[in-house]
Amino acid sequence: GDSVTQMEGPVTLSEEAFLTINCTYTATGYPSLFWYVQYPGEGLQLLLKATKADDKGSNKGFEATYRKETTSFHLEKGSVQVSDSAVYFCALEGRGSYIPTFGRGTSLIVHP
Amino acid sequence: DTAVSQTPKYLVTQMGNDKSIKCEQNLGHDTMYWYKQDSKKFLKIMFSYNNKELIINETVPNRFSPKSPDKAHLNLHINSLELGDSAVYFCASSPGGREQFFGPGTRLTVL
Numbered sequence: 763g764d765s766v767t768q769m770e771g772p773v774t775l776s777e778e779a780f781l782t783i784n785c786t787y788t789a790t791g792y793p794s795l796f797w798y799v800q801y802p803g804e805g806l807q808l809l810l811k812a813t814k815a816d817d818k819g820s821n822k823g824f825e826a827t828y829r830k831e832t833t834s835f836h837l838e839k840g841s842v843q844v845s846d847s848a849v850y851f852c853a854l855e856g857r858g859s860y861i862p863t864f865g866r867g868t869s870l871i872v873h874p
Numbered sequence: 875d876t877a878v879s880q881t882p883k884y885l886v887t888q889m890g891n892d893k894s895i896k897c898e899q900n901l902g903h904d905t906m907y908w909y910k911q912d913s914k915k916f917l918k919i920m921f922s923y924n925n926k927e928l929i930i931n932e933t934v935p936n937r938f939s940p941k942s943p944d945k946a947h948l949n950l951h952i953n954s955l956e957l958g959d960s961a962v963y964f965c966a967s968s969p970g971g972r973e974q975f976f977g978p979g980t981r982l983t984v985l
Contacts, residue, residue: 805878805977806976808974811972849915853974860905860922860968862919866915
């Protein structure tokens, strides 16, 4: 079955540091890939997505590129802020599937 | 206007009780979901439901049952609550094959 593997957290950074959160996946066919963010006390919200190989999703300074050859969708940001402190989830959904698969989430803590 | 709403936001109850959590979406989506998030933030899909098909995660105890009075609502009913049911429960909706829209969550505490 489909699976998503994320790096374990927490990831602790100082403000303005570079962020990478690794995500790799296993799936049949060509799934759509997503990053969701969950701020404390809230539900998940979509951060960015990519629907085919070599697509780059971007939003709020975050980026991730759909790499089919390495089955990866790593999340990056050049300069993190304290307000980016949250839990980040990588996810996939197969074409024609109504069942998404989520990674275990990676907690990011950004210090001033 | 809230796209996906849940009530209540907090639910504290005794073991053995029966409770329901309500969910409504105003996005016109065909598919709705229930998720359980544990204390380590692990997200587990419990049900996927559209007006044609209910897909149940086989690991979910049959004490849990989704009830959909119409396309915009998917309520979660839980019988004989146990301590291990304590978690945050999220409702979500999706137009299918695209992103999920999550509600704010219901924190259930079983004493």
